[in-house]
Amino acid sequence: MDARRAAILEAMGIDRFVARAPLVEPLSSPSASVQSTGPVVAPATPSGVDDLDVASLDWDALAGQVATCTRCALAAGRSQSVFGGGDRAARWMIVGEGPGAEEDRAGEPFLGSAGQLLDSMLQAIGLRRPQVYMANILKCRAPGNRDPHPAEARCCMPFLQRQIELVDPGLILCLGRIAAHSLLGVETPLGQLRGRVHELKPLGRKVVVTYHPGYLLRTPGEKRKVWADLQLAMETARGQRA
Numbered sequence: 629m630d631a632r633r634a635a636i637l638e639a640m641g642i643d644r645f646v647a648r649a650p651l652v653e654p655l656s657s658p659s660a661s662v663q664s665t666g667p668v669v670a671p672a673t674p675s676g677v678d679d680l681d682v683a684s685l686d687w688d689a690l691a692g693q694v695a696t697c698t699r700c701a702l703a704a705g706r707s708q709s710v711f712g713g714g715d716r717a718a719r720w721m722i723v724g725e726g727p728g729a730e731e732d733r734a735g736e737p738f739l740g741s742a743g744q745l746l747d748s749m750l751q752a753i754g755l756r757r758p759q760v761y762m763a764n765i766l767k768c769r770a771p772g773n774r775d776p777h778p779a780e781a782r783c784c785m786p787f788l789q790r791q792i793e794l795v796d797p798g799l800i801l802c803l804g805r806i807a808a809h810s811l812l813g814v815e816t817p818l819g820q821l822r823g824r825v826h827e828l829k830p831l832g833r834k835v836v837v838t839y840h841p842g843y844l845l846r847t848p849g850e851k852r853k854v855w856a857d858l859q860l861a862m863e864t865a866r867g868q869r870a
């Protein structure tokens with residue numbers, strides 16, 4: 629491990645030995661450990677909520693729809709929607725939960741302390757923010773940063789699905805329980821979603837789940853597990869494209 633990476637891991641609060649001895653079970657090859665988790669959109673969808681057809685939209689048209697979206701009540705409370713940002717041809721896509729107050733003001737994802745920790749996590753695996761694409765399940769801030777209601781997440785899902793199609797990433801790193809449940813269409817506890825590679829159907833993308841940086845700020849003891857998740861993500865991303 630070089631000195632720079634060691635310093636970044638130290639800043640994340642990760643003991644160096646963890647890189648050599650991850651706490652999760654030993655990993656098989658990504659292809660062998662892929663688990664199919666079914667369709668992206670949860671089957672129990674109220675009629676009319678997820679039927680938005682954005683499949684043919686390009687980036688500008690999609691961003692325009694998100695900017696003017698009024699599909700759910702969150703539109704009324706936003707300063708602006710937060711579409712996503714970064715490299716639109718990235719190999720890595722990061723999926724979070726939704727904008728907070730800072731993101732709502734600035735219109736950019738992952739600002740503030742959670743965003744800084746996410747930057748450190750990415751740096752630890754040799755990535756910088758402009759090299760990935762970041763988006764959220766929700767494009768509008770939920771009041772008081774409460775958890776999104778399932779119907780709100782479903783309203784937003786066609787936008788995220790189209791972003792995934794357009795980016796065409798080799799690996800999606802999904803941050804936290806809310807994002808994982810919405811994206812994968814499951815209700816499995818986060819601890820059981822970690823440590824394996826999920827396949828997102830029908831888009832056919834590989835997804836690795838880890839803790840949300842906001843949760844890590846409150847529970848720094850879990851950072852070591854995140855380092856193991858990042859290693860799985862790197863291994864998976866390497867297997868996707870030469």
Ligand code: URA
Binds near residue numbers: 728
């Ligand atoms: N900011 C985001 O954009 N997403 C999150 O999930 C948290 C903070």
